[in-house]
Amino acid sequence: MDIREKMRRDWDRRARVDPRYWVAATEEADEASYLESGARDVRALLDGLEGRVGADARVLDLGCGIGRMTARLVDHFAEVVGVDVSPAMIEEARAQHGETEGLRFQANSGADLSDFGDADFDLVFSYSVLPHLPPDVVRAYFFEVNRVLRSGGWFRYQFWVGPEPRGHADNDTLNIRVYDHAAFDALNREAGFRIEAVTDIDYTDPVLNLKPVWVNVQKVAEASAQAAELDRRAEEALSEGERELEYGLLLYLAVKHCERGEAEEGERVLEQAVQTDRTRPEAYVQWAALRLERGDAAGALVIFEALTEVLPDEPIAWLYRAKTAEAADRPEEARRALARFDGLQVSEPGLLAEAEDVRAALPAAPASRRRKTVRARKKPRKP
Numbered sequence: 604m605d606i607r608e609k610m611r612r613d614w615d616r617r618a619r620v621d622p623r624y625w626v627a628a629t630e631e632a633d634e635a636s637y638l639e640s641g642a643r644d645v646r647a648l649l650d651g652l653e654g655r656v657g658a659d660a661r662v663l664d665l666g667c668g669i670g671r672m673t674a675r676l677v678d679h680f681a682e683v684v685g686v687d688v689s690p691a692m693i694e695e696a697r698a699q700h701g702e703t704e705g706l707r708f709q710a711n712s713g714a715d716l717s718d719f720g721d722a723d724f725d726l727v728f729s730y731s732v733l734p735h736l737p738p739d740v741v742r743a744y745f746f747e748v749n750r751v752l753r754s755g756g757w758f759r760y761q762f763w764v765g766p767e768p769r770g771h772a773d774n775d776t777l778n779i780r781v782y783d784h785a786a787f788d789a790l791n792r793e794a795g796f797r798i799e800a801v802t803d804i805d806y807t808d809p810v811l812n813l814k815p816v817w818v819n820v821q822k823v824a825e826a827s828a829q830a831a832e833l834d835r836r837a838e839e840a841l842s843e844g845e846r847e848l849e850y851g852l853l854l855y856l857a858v859k860h861c862e863r864g865e866a867e868e869g870e871r872v873l874e875q876a877v878q879t880d881r882t883r884p885e886a887y888v889q890w891a892a893l894r895l896e897r898g899d900a901a902g903a904l905v906i907f908e909a910l911t912e913v914l915p916d917e918p919i920a921w922l923y924r925a926k927t928a929e930a931a932d933r934p935e936e937a938r939r940a941l942a943r944f945d946g947l948q949v950s951e952p953g954l955l956a957e958a959e960d961v962r963a964a965l966p967a968a969p970a971s972r973r974r975k976t977v978r979a980r981k982k983p984r985k986p
């Protein structure tokens with residue numbers, strides 16, 4: 604699959620689940636913190652541009668998402684255009700903010716700005732986009748940003764620069780990449796930019812132990828090379844690191860919905876988490892718990908049936924299937940699930956005790972059925 608298509612599919616999928624969350628990923632994952640984040644990031648954007656860009660400027664927001672920052676800029680600049688690789692994000696941006704003469708949103712290819720002419724803009728900015736992109740895409744964009752900026756124009760972007768570079772799989776569209784200083788300098792220089800300022804953003808990533816930065820660069824020359832047509836294949840499936848992070852972020856979002864009693868939303872997100880990684884039990888368990896909470900034991904049972912299909916050797920899957928079958932008044936199915944659980948030779952006392960509780964809650968097996976089972980077992984031994 605073409606790398607552009609991979610980026611579009613990934614971000615469309617995220618946009619369909621919860622565009623607000625995927626563009627801002629705030630701790631509370633709610634509307635208030637989303638709006639707050641927009642106000643804060645726009646303030647930081649404008650503070651860093653003071654005295655450099657006038658109110659008559661034409662501005663491009665690269666990777667605008669749903670216009671979290673873009674729409675707030677209409678009072679500050681003559682014209683603001685947001686582009687994004689994800690048509691789903693763009694659709695949502697238009698739905699939320701509308702479009703006027705001074706504000707436009709449009710989908711782009713994911714690696715070039717071919718809808719725009721040379722020197723069309725005075726300012727290009729990009730927040731929380733470039734660090735997620737494969738480095739060859741970033742490089743292609745830098746050449747393109749140079750092309751669409753007027754001479755002396757500004758490019759202000761959020762980035763990660765540190766002593767220890769951090770890369771990810773070539774098709775990873777989510778994990779943050781950290782550039783070392785040499786690579787960062789070369790990237791800007793080759794694209795015709797002079798680095799004017801690099802300032803810390805007040806947030807330390809707990810895994811990277813690093814702060815992201817706002818970077819101001821100015822177009823001082825034409826790019827040293829033309830943006831080569833990016834012609835690269837990418838694995839269609841999510842890379843391991845990407846799957847891991849996407850899954851973790853979905854679980855986090857689901858927990859936030861549950862804390863706020865938003866069961867329906869929580870279920871939707873957990874269903875997506877299951878699709879993201881079918882082999883991890885956490886999302887199934889949380890999803891089924893939500894169904895049980897609202898008295899839908901049959902619905903929860905369906906989830907555990909799916910889990911046991913994917914993980915037939917996982918005792919917890921059979922135990923929970925037995926529990927929910929019992930709660931759904933399906934004693935035969937509960938017995939069958941307990942038999943599978945027993946067959947896995949579990950030694951963990953807590954699980955064994957839970958299994959005994961389920962067994963004790965089941966009505967006695969009907970006598971005729973018991974006889975039948977005995978006969979069935981004996982049958983193969985007949986000569």
Ligand SMILES: C[S@@+](CC[C@H](N)C(=O)[O-])C[C@H]1O[C@@H](n2cnc3c(N)ncnc32)[C@H](O)[C@@H]1O
Nearest residue numbers: 614626666667668671687688689713730731732
């Ligand atoms: C974390 S969100 C940030 C959105 C927006 N800049 C904001 O701060 O609200 C990343 C955005 O980048 C977009 N994106 C990802 N890859 C892109 C690419 N190659 N070209 C353009 N946009 C891209 C995604 O669709 C998504 O909307």
